[in-house]
Amino acid sequence: MPTASFSNIPAPSEYFRLMFVGDIVARPGRRVIADWLPKARHYYNPEVVIANGENAAGGFGLDVRTAEEIFRSSVDVITLGNHVWDRKEIFSLLEREKARLVRPANYPPDNPGTGMTIWTGHSGFRLGVMNLIGRVFIPGALDCPFLAADRLIEEHSPHYDALFVDMHAEATSEKKALAWHLAGRAAAVIGTHTHTQTADEVIIEGKTAYLSDVGMTGPHEGIIGFAQEEVVERFITGRNSRLEPAKGRTQINAVVVDICRESGEARGIYRINEVTK
């Protein structure tokens, strides 16, 4: 279980520790998280675990069964992304699970669900969990994520002790720009969507933990989780053929952020990148 890079990390005391798991892809992702997370919770001791579930159901979207499976794996809050609308069931699920299931806040008004929730840990620490989606290289009539974040912070900041943001976006520049926009206002801005973990973790201005992309949890072989032959064929033929999850080994991509309980500022950020045998 322990990775070498984690052997020196002390258990949090004056820090509130969160863990964020990168996009859980299809059954291999759900299975590996069900096996790994209970042990990881014990070892890394996070007070809250957040996971991106936009690819949990067959690689595309989230449905009731896969959401329940992820919650049973001891994930506390699920975030989403551009695949949010892939499954019809998500409409009622988003309304029913507003306390622990968020979708990108900057979809236009009147969409179901919420882009922000406040999760209270066993210590009483209140973590705001916000989900945003970028507009660079992502289609759709999306509202501005920067202004959406401003509005949500204005409305909710009196009610939380620190803020976590899943910024689901393709462009590194847009993700980092959002992190700088929220520097000092968010404890963590972590990117998702590319399924490829970056190694650029930093604490901006000593306050806001940032990682351009946390990566993906699921099939390690293949191309961002999917069978390589099918993805290659898509590029060659130009046809949007069906994609299956890749076979073989699986990986866990996650990040741990330690937050000062007094100030709500980040004090540490650590990446997890494990590949199963």
Ligand SMILES: [Fe+2]
């Ligand atoms: Fe994804």
Ligand SMILES: [Fe+2]
């Ligand atoms: Fe995505």
